[in-house]
Amino acid sequence: MTVLIDRDQGITSPALVPAEGDLARDQAGADLNIGLINNMPDTALKATERQFMKLLQVAAGPRRIRFHCFSLPSVRRSPEAKWHVESEYSDLADLKRRRFDGLIVTGAEPVAPELDQEPYWRDLTDLIDWAKVNTRSTIWSCLAAHAAVLHLDGIERRRLPAKCHGIFDCEAVTNDSLTHAGPTPLKVSHSRLNEVVEGDLAQAGYQVLTRSALAGVDVFVRQYTSRFVFFQGHPEYDALSLQREYLRDVGRYLARERDHYPHLPVSYFDAATEERLARFEKRARHERHPALSNDLPALTLRADIAAGSAAAALFRNWLQFLGAEADASVLAR
Template sequence: MPLVAYKDLPTFKRLADEGRTILPPKRAQQQDIREMHIGLLNMMPDAALAATERQFFRLVGESNQIAQLYIHPFTLPELERSTETKDYINQYYETFEQLKENGLDALIVTGTNVSGEDLENEPFWEPLKDIMAWAHGNVASTLCSCLATHAVMQSRYNQKRSALPDGKLWGVYKHKVMNRQHPLVRNMNTVFDVPHSRYNTITPAQFDAAGMDTLIVSEEAGTHIAVSPDGFRLVCMQGHPEYDAISLLKEYQREVMLYNSGERDTPPSMPANYFNAESIGKLALHNINIMSRDELSKLNEELCCMLENTWTDSARSTLASWIGLVYQVTNRDRKKQFMDGIDPDNPLGI
């Protein structure tokens, strides 16, 4: 399902330069192919906003090559932003009001950073609740990532996240499919990897208490994907299948610099199952705190060639299935949630 470059968003040029399939608007208009419109609520902080945007655009765009995909990024005005980021958002992002007016087929919600333990005190809490309530009755399916999953589990099902006993869970972990009959995961490998990076969790028992169907789990990382009792309208992820090969590396480097500057008390552990001996040796030769931006970029390019990406294929499989299922049940009129005859309480008929 190729992405359509319907606006002058820098991400489209970046992905085209990578060799990704990006349709110019004129070519898209000449094709007699159905459009799909997916909202991307990007709540990530300034430093990660554009990178997260590219990750999801890349993952969705590479998942299938049939329908024309229009991804509509938007964010929450309640989140604190720099002047530069506000200018970027004003130029390239849409507003929730515009998307409500035009309608969406599906919605993706990213995670975000939080300042405290209680999500109800965060500035995103009330506007996110409003968006999720609208989506529940207006889009075929909503896909939540990490913190967004924790927020919706608390607001909709009264299941609050809890702190992980060993602190931060981060790294790449083995997962397996628990319910191979569900069409979202039916075509996946029996065992595959997913990156995680979080301090908190929703336990398998909490997903069960909410009446959700757990589809993918890890012995080390817990539940990765669970779906709402209707089977499809809400898809909750605790992992980060959208991550690039270098995402955990950059996160590790940020943690090291925080420790060396005194902003954290202890040196960070390395992400589990991520660095190999070659990359660890390469890191040991450099002091990233005194490197220029260009030097660090060059180092990361070298490290990226050493790191193994063992999760993107399974991530594409999940996204391809999700988009394909949305395609099967959503109405051609994107202001309507489902095509005629679809039961909202069991849209997949399973």
């Protein structure tokens, strides 16, 4: 499956593929081939597609993008999600039959205690090795970033005392094209139970581009034949992504699928909502039952979360890098 994205096209689903002849050719430069390896949990599968398609559309400006969706076949799926992947995604074998300008690889919900014990580990490490020499740049997101540095350099992620969950102010710590003209600070969503620390990355030769005083390393890079970009956070998240995750975890607690009540996302809900949720938590601890989720209070986000602004800057700069490389390659022929 290939979607041809231009700035005037409506984005709803990767199943909607406009005919190539329906889009006028312009002088914006060579089309970019971008692949998304979407390994997100079933509940976030379709939302992740839409988030990245909309983000790339905004960031690309007049340049057209040929967008290809894949998923690792060894990621466990429900029958419905498996049908969606099989009917609307390209086969992963097709990935290695062409050269991609850019690749985006998401994490998957953990099912094993260690990354190298995950059922998809072999498929993922094969992908890492392939991407090093067959893309101009690859983005590794959250758990995929942790898996990549473990495979490449043996860097072990470390368990956090509490989940890093919320929107964090991240500052650029070096002058790099990826963070050029970005907002200050970059407000980035993080949602993870583990981290890789800056000292381990620096010792192995990675360059940290952004960090947060509260969340630690945010974006870091390493140059192979491909430029590898690693996100510990989720700049692609839309405004409601963290809310959906929080409510999912509340539901799992009420259903006794998890032992601990989730912490509120940092710097996300407004003060009145946090007070209502604190009262609801006290009630949930005493009246623990799935039906209680029907009594969750109305939720209002803070006005200053700046959803999408960090992602717009990062992906605009990433696509400009890919475009310059692609145009230079065309001129060199």
